[in-house]
Amino acid sequence: MRSTTIIGSSLASAIGAQAASAQVPSDVETAIGLVNQHRSAHAVAPLTWNDNLANAAATWAAHLKAIDQPVHATEAQRPGQGEVIAHFTSSVGNMAPPFTSAVNKWLAGGASYPAGGVITDGSEAWTHWSQLMWSTSTEIGCGAAQVNKGTETKVFVVCRLTPEGNIFGQSPFPNNAVLARQDMSPGPFNGDITHFTPGVGACGEDDTGAGGILALSHLKMGPRSNDNPLCNRHVKLEANGKVAYATVRDKCMGCKIGDVDVSEDVFIALHNDLGIGRAPVTWTLV
Incomplete structure (x- = not known):
């Protein structure tokens, strides 16, 4: 038994800073929201949705299928269109949200971007990320094609952007430099808390075996x-009436x-159970 689903501009008429959550499926809204969060962190304007790009993306996704x-x-x-593509395979009924999964995969490429890096031959490991971050790109549209074959589901996800980015010899950001906003606001912030095992962190210190450690987004x-x-x-964290x-x-x-991601001792102090993995928290820089 083989069935196919094509997803295109019918997903939404507009997505971006102006989008209302009631107008679009949560997977698409979440995916584009993640892209725009990352663009904001680099002082780049958000992308807005374009139906024509979504139709083009859906057509190419159907071709890939x-x-x-x-x-x-x-x-x-x-x-004139930039393009990012992804594909995933899973057992039928267990496919993760395709657009969010694709965006997370593309954004992960930013971890290997060298500050000030420019496109040389297009083979850089971070070119999907750089196309999503390209400062002169203003619009995006995405589509997907899913096919079920036996017990397996495969989905192809495509996004198109204009104006096109990843131009040879250029950087994603103006003046060939990362212009990321340094968010020094103290909060309070509301989010989720998770736990990890500290080692050598981004601050350059070896915290192996240490407690009271926190990683910010x-x-x-x-x-x-x-x-x-x-x-x-220092960060003050509050949850369950505990501090x-x-x-x-x-x-x-x-x-x-x-x-925030914290060492296990901090997570236990607030939630007393590592097994829950993720829980709500309010935190403030002090």
Whole structure:
């Protein structure tokens, strides 16, 4: 049994800073919201949704489904449009939200971006990330094609952007430099708390075996590492009527701006159970 689903501009008429959550499926809204959070962290204006781009993306996703290969369209097939693609396979009924999964995969490429890096030959490991961050790109549209075959589901996700980015010899950001906003506001912030095992963190210290350690979101920390002014700041955390304190020593890649990752002792002090993995928290820089 083989079935196909094509997803295109019917997803939404507009997505971006102006989008209302009632107008779009949560997966798409979340995905584009993540992209715009990362763009904001680099002082780049948000992308807005474009139906024509979504139709073009959905058409190419259907083509990828037909040939069963994740290949880019040629310049002639997408004139003036940048393109990012992803594909995933899972058992039927267990597919993660495709647009959010694709965006997280693309954004993860930013971890390997060298500050001030420029596009040389297009083979850089971070080119999907750089196209999403490209400062002169203003619009985005995405589509997906899903096919079920036996017990397996495969989905191809494509996003198109205009104006096109990833221009040879240029950087994603103006003046060939990362212009990330350093968010020094103290809060309070509301988000989720998770736990990790500390080691050598982004602040340059070896915290192996240490307690009272906290990692802030990369969106909060910005791109700076060892000399980051948020390093060694103290944080007050509140949850379940309890209070704990921790010190900023690391950066959490992939965390939303209000989320924190803490050493196990801090998590236990607030929630008394590592097994829950993730829980709500309110925190403030002190």
